[in-house]
Amino acid sequence: MQKTSTRLADGRELIYYDRLPVRRSDHPDRRTLPKQTSSSRARFDSLTGEWVIIASHRQDRSFQPSAADCPLCPSRDGHLTEVPAPEYDVVVFQNRFPALTAALAQVSTSALAPASTGGGASGVAATGALANVPAARTAGAAHPTRPSSSILRSIAGEGRCEVICFASDHDLSFADLSSDQARLVLDVWIDRTRDLARSPGIEQVFCFENRGSEIGVTQTHPHGQIYAYPFATPRTNRMLDMTTSYRRRFGRNVFDDMLAAERADGSRIVAQNPSWLAFVPYAARWPYEVHLYPKRRHADLTGLDEGERDAFPPIYLDLLRRFDQLFDTPAPYIAAWHQAPAHDGGRDFALHLELFTNRRSSGKLKYLAGSEAGMDVFANDITPEQAAKRLRALAP
Amino acid sequence: MQKTSTRLADGRELIYYDRLPVRRSDHPDRRTLPKQTSSSRARFDSLTGEWVIIASHRQDRSFQPSAADCPLCPSRDGHLTEVPAPEYDVVVFQNRFPALTAALAQVSTSALAPASTGGGASGVAATGALANVPAARTAGAAHPTRPSSSILRSIAGEGRCEVICFASDHDLSFADLSSDQARLVLDVWIDRTRDLARSPGIEQVFCFENRGSEIGVTQTHPHGQIYAYPFATPRTNRMLDMTTSYRRRFGRNVFDDMLAAERADGSRIVAQNPSWLAFVPYAARWPYEVHLYPKRRHADLTGLDEGERDAFPPIYLDLLRRFDQLFDTPAPYIAAWHQAPAHDGGRDFALHLELFTNRRSSGKLKYLAGSEAGMDVFANDITPEQAAKRLRALAP
Numbered sequence: 037m038q039k040t041s042t043r044l045a046d047g048r049e050l051i052y053y054d055r056l057p058v059r060r061s062d063h064p065d066r067r068t069l070p071k072q073t074s075s076s077r078a079r080f081d082s083l084t085g086e087w088v089i090i091a092s093h094r095q096d097r098s099f100q101p102s103a104a105d106c107p108l109c110p111s112r113d114g115h116l117t118e119v120p121a122p123e124y125d126v127v128v129f130q131n132r133f134p135a136l137t138a139a140l141a142q143v144s145t146s147a148l149a150p151a152s153t154g155g156g157a158s159g160v161a162a163t164g165a166l167a168n169v170p171a172a173r174t175a176g177a178a179h180p181t182r183p184s185s186s187i188l189r190s191i192a193g194e195g196r197c198e199v200i201c202f203a204s205d206h207d208l209s210f211a212d213l214s215s216d217q218a219r220l221v222l223d224v225w226i227d228r229t230r231d232l233a234r235s236p237g238i239e240q241v242f243c244f245e246n247r248g249s250e251i252g253v254t255q256t257h258p259h260g261q262i263y264a265y266p267f268a269t270p271r272t273n274r275m276l277d278m279t280t281s282y283r284r285r286f287g288r289n290v291f292d293d294m295l296a297a298e299r300a301d302g303s304r305i306v307a308q309n310p311s312w313l314a315f316v317p318y319a320a321r322w323p324y325e326v327h328l329y330p331k332r333r334h335a336d337l338t339g340l341d342e343g344e345r346d347a348f349p350p351i352y353l354d355l356l357r358r359f360d361q362l363f364d365t366p367a368p369y370i371a372a373w374h375q376a377p378a379h380d381g382g383r384d385f386a387l388h389l390e391l392f393t394n395r396r397s398s399g400k401l402k403y404l405a406g407s408e409a410g411m412d413v414f415a416n417d418i419t420p421e422q423a424a425k426r427l428r429a430l431a432p
Numbered sequence: 433m434q435k436t437s438t439r440l441a442d443g444r445e446l447i448y449y450d451r452l453p454v455r456r457s458d459h460p461d462r463r464t465l466p467k468q469t470s471s472s473r474a475r476f477d478s479l480t481g482e483w484v485i486i487a488s489h490r491q492d493r494s495f496q497p498s499a500a501d502c503p504l505c506p507s508r509d510g511h512l513t514e515v516p517a518p519e520y521d522v523v524v525f526q527n528r529f530p531a532l533t534a535a536l537a538q539v540s541t542s543a544l545a546p547a548s549t550g551g552g553a554s555g556v557a558a559t560g561a562l563a564n565v566p567a568a569r570t571a572g573a574a575h576p577t578r579p580s581s582s583i584l585r586s587i588a589g590e591g592r593c594e595v596i597c598f599a600s601d602h603d604l605s606f607a608d609l610s611s612d613q614a615r616l617v618l619d620v621w622i623d624r625t626r627d628l629a630r631s632p633g634i635e636q637v638f639c640f641e642n643r644g645s646e647i648g649v650t651q652t653h654p655h656g657q658i659y660a661y662p663f664a665t666p667r668t669n670r671m672l673d674m675t676t677s678y679r680r681r682f683g684r685n686v687f688d689d690m691l692a693a694e695r696a697d698g699s700r701i702v703a704q705n706p707s708w709l710a711f712v713p714y715a716a717r718w719p720y721e722v723h724l725y726p727k728r729r730h731a732d733l734t735g736l737d738e739g740e741r742d743a744f745p746p747i748y749l750d751l752l753r754r755f756d757q758l759f760d761t762p763a764p765y766i767a768a769w770h771q772a773p774a775h776d777g778g779r780d781f782a783l784h785l786e787l788f789t790n791r792r793s794s795g796k797l798k799y800l801a802g803s804e805a806g807m808d809v810f811a812n813d814i815t816p817e818q819a820a821k822r823l824r825a826l827a828p
Contacts, residue, residue, distance in 0.1 A: 076811075081715035082678070082686055084670045088715040089811040092818065135803070135811035187686070187693045188714045244802035252799025261802060269807035274480045282478070290478055290583070297583045318584045319477035319484040372806030390806065403648025404800060406640035406657060407531065410768030410786065411665035415472075415485040415531035422488065 037223055044118065045069040048138075050129035052121065053224045055216065063111070063120040075137045076193030078266060082186075086270045089193050091135045108257035110204050119201065125217070126224050128200045128262070136195030136263065194237060196264040200224060201257065208258050209366065210245060211356035218349035225262075225373065226337045226345075232264040233336070233378035240265045240272060240377045243337070248368025250394060250401055260371075268377040272385075275374070279384035291386035295329060304424040307354055307432075311347035314355055316424040321414035322392035323402050324362060324423050326355055335382035336375035354432040355391060361430045367393040433619055440514070441465040444534075446525035448517065449620045451612065459507070459516040471533045472589030474662060478582075482666045485589050487531045504653035506600050515597065521613070522620050523597045524658070532591030532659065590633060592660040596620060597653065604654045605762065606641060607752035614745035621658075621769065622733045622741075628660040629732070629774035636661045636668060636773045639733070644764025646790060646797055656767075664773040668781075671770070675780035687782035691725060700820040703750055703828075707743035710751055712820040717810035718788035719798050720758060720819050722751055731778035732771035750828040751787060757826045763789040 040052040040060040046069035052060050074093035081088060107118045119127050130138060202210055202221050213221070225243045232241045245260035246253045268276075282290035295313060298304060304316040306326055314328045328351065330344050340348075360366040370392055376385035394402045396417060407413045436448040436456040442465035448456050470489035477484060503514045515523050526534060598606055598617050609617070621639045628637045641656035642649045664672075678686035691709060694700060700712040702722055710724045724747065726740050736744075756762040766788055772781035790798045792813060803809045 079715035081713070081717075082690060083674055084667065085674050086670075086715075087809065088717050089809065090715075090815050091811050091813060092815045094811070094813045187690050188697065242803070242807055244806055246801040252797065252801050263803060263807075263809075265807075265809065269809050271480065271806070271808045274482075278479055278481050294478060294583050301584065317477070319475035319482075319486075321477075321484050370802050370805055372802055374806075392805075394805075401648065405642040405648050406766050406768055407638070407659060409766055409788075409790075410640055410667070410770075411638055411659075411661075412667045413483065413485065413659075413661065413665050415487050415490075417487060417490045419486055419488045 037220065037227075039227065042120075044120075044129065046072050046132075048072065048130035048132065050119070050127065052124055053126040053128065053220060053227070055125050055220055060121065063122070065116075065120045066111075067116050072132075072138070074134075076135060077190045078136075078193045079188075079190040082188075084270075087267045089135050090190075091137075091193065093137075094133045094135065106206055106255065106257050108199070108201050108255055108259055109206050118199070119204075124201065124204045126200065126202060126220050128198050128224060128228060131197040131199050131261070134197035136193050136197050136265065138194070138196055191266065193266070195266045196232060196235070196238070196262075198228065198262040198264075199259055200228070200243075200262055201259045203258050206257050209247065209356075209360075210258055210371075211353060211360050211366075213258075213349075213353065215349040215353065218353055219345065222337075222340075222345055222348050226340065228262050229337045229375065232262070233338075235264065237266050238264045238378055239268050239380075241336075241375060242269070243373040243375075245369075245371040247371075248366070250368040251370060253368075268380065272374065272377060276377075276380075276385065283384060289333070289384050289386075291329075291333060291384070291388075295331070295386075303421050306358070306424055306427045307351055309347050309351050311344045312351045314351060316420040316427070318420060320392075320416055320420045320423065322394060323396045323416065323418045324359065324367070324427065325390065325392035325420075326427065328352065328355065328389040328391065329386060330388075334387045335385050336387050337373065339387065352389070355427075357432040358427050358430045359391070359393060362393070362426070363395055363398040365398075367395050369393045433616065433623075435623065438516075440516075440525065442468050442528075444468065444526035444528065446515070446523065448520055449522040449524065449616060449623070451521050451616055456517065459518070461512075461516045462507075463512050468528075468534070470530075472531060473586045474589045475586040478584075480666075483663045485531050486586075487533075487589065489533075490529045490531065502602055502651065502653050504595070504597050504651055504655055505602050514595070515600075520597065520600045522599075522616050524594050524620060524624060527593040527595050527657070530593035532589050532593050532661065534590070534592055587662065589662070591662045592628060592631070592634070592658075594624065594658040594660075595655055596624070596639075596658060597655045599654050602653050605643065605752075605756075606654055606767075607749060607756050607762075609654075609745075609749065611745040611749065614749055615741065618733075618736075618741055618744050622736065624658050625733045625771065628658070629734075631660065633662050634660045634774055635664050635776075637732075637771060638665070639769040639771075641765075641767040643767075644762070646764040647766060649764075664776065668770065668773060672773075672776075672781065679780060685729070685780050685782075687725075687729060687780070687784075691727070691782075699817050702754070702820055702823045703747055705743050705747050707740045708747045710747060712816040712823070714816060716788075716812055716816045716819065718790060719792045719812065719814045720755065720763070720823065721786065721788035721816075722823065723784055723786050724748065724751065725782060725784040730783045731781050732783050733769065735783065748785070751823075753828040754823050754826045755787070755789060758789070758822070759791055760794040763791050765789045 038054045038057050042050050044050050045065040045067045076089055076091035078087045078089050109117050110122050111117045111120050118129055229241045232238055242263045279290050298315050307314045311331055313331055314326050316325055317327050359369055372390045374388050376382040396402050434450045434453050438446050440446050441461040441463045472485055472487035474483045474485050505513050506515050506518050507513045514525055625637045628634055638659045675686050694711050703710045707727055709727055710722050713723050755765055768786045770784050772778040792798050
């Protein structure tokens, strides 16, 4: 894998990840773009203990442009896009309309990368300004002694929102990728996780894909996103709380016991190979939901060894192809990598991917209404065992 | 208010709430309905500490029937509905496709009700079977000593799901109600809260309204729902955790301090009267979100005094009418009453209503994609101060 860091016309970083060596310095961004000046805030909800990102500069972002205007396709004459080169394997760049705005201009170079061949010289130096941001895990301790002012508090919404294009062909989906290409995407996720987790002020790295207009996806080009948050996320914090209380009670790891229970039961397993296990979770919230775990526990993607990396594409592509066959058209889905926070919680956390769709059947969506959106209580109409049985029966 | 409890053809309870005395025994349900035999389960997610309801019998429930087939309109010749009478003020009945299935057939009669004039004789007696259900707040303590089996555990999904029809006129919305009618709805919410919280096994009562197809509403008739859960909900549990840690740290109530801070700041206040305060919360998750609090703290709806009840309709109708004017068509919304659990947490909880829409602008929805649905991190494009300013500027 060759990694080449460059800059777009407005100063955002773009990184080419190529399977084979290729010269990347010949294609500067020829657009004229306004300088990025936006900034967001993260506000703390004192009633729930959760951070909310307020990003008012995003109101004008693009909303489902036509394929001809796709900003994720390679550039060609008369159609200059976010990617200056005429083709690419995988490319990552800072989102033009980010929820979390950059203080980080230049992240550290990954040990994986053989060379950083381009750009970057004009980049803003890393400010280190994030180092003093309170981590969400300890935010409660940061209450000053005057309650009424501490109740309304915020931090800079500094972090990083990246777009990752899985392939240059506009018409593919992730499920269409070759194993080699999917492996390259995995290597990029690993590289981004390593780089971003090292960056000052970053508390958690989240690699994910939203697919389908029912999920609100504004671009159909095969792509995902990577968020580097300046706080640990609420869902991860809850899992860490559960691992802690479980270890205190039983002296064991809750993820290990859960995987052992799923393997012993078997009724919810969808697919597996020597390195990975995929199953519908016992308390699934979504109509079709599959969790994919490496059988050996790792805190995050960087811990995967060569064998586990090689074994990932076949099982993940298998799952996505099953999802594509669930309904009369390919299922909308969210695929979310759950990793330990950058600086905390690694001991007991288990890296895994959660893949789910909000479609119940060909004509019906699962909406988040009062119980879900108001109280966080999900009602699922399809039993996890039924869902696993249907997914097993589909040919990948 | 006259309260009359009756039974539908399949044994479900239906309760008429009338402003003036009226004979309700003349209109039996003339339909032939299959007996309700469904049952649901609540499964515990050992990784997040949250309950998920698995209700597979709901897959066949109706999905946006035409107005002519509305099951919430009063019955007329040739069109027999869920409501046998030819008109009603407010009516409540057990949902035919409930997420939580009934063990409770007969809830206790409210002190508010002057008479229970009808039906009920053929009803199934209360089983009391729920009394041994572990409360979610203490569920962690219920782990047996064998971790691998305790990890996959569930309880009966016994509780109660009610439909509340706000008016018999199909074409109204809540915002169209008179103050008298809105006050009757409030009295019904109070009565249902009191009755259901007393029922065996019920840990939390949740009154809410979903409005609009973008929220997934399957019926356009003006109505809401009431869920009586056999566990305290995740969102309420988080708020209780925050009230506890705040009191430990500051010796004060976090809701009181938050309301004082909002009143002192003022920039997010939308409306108020001597008894109620409505504001966009500092860390709003949704594009337009308003929280409505009684200025005097109560644990739940039953604590509201006569003056507070009288003062509710004007400010709530005002808010709904502002929401109706935000966009080119009336905003889809969720209105959610947050109350203390039935048996726990009342000391520091503050009753309030959370009203929000998932519409960002006339053509755009706020979707829950990777960050929200995967990590519970909301990104909001509209600042709470902008939202409050717009809502203040609209004529109610």
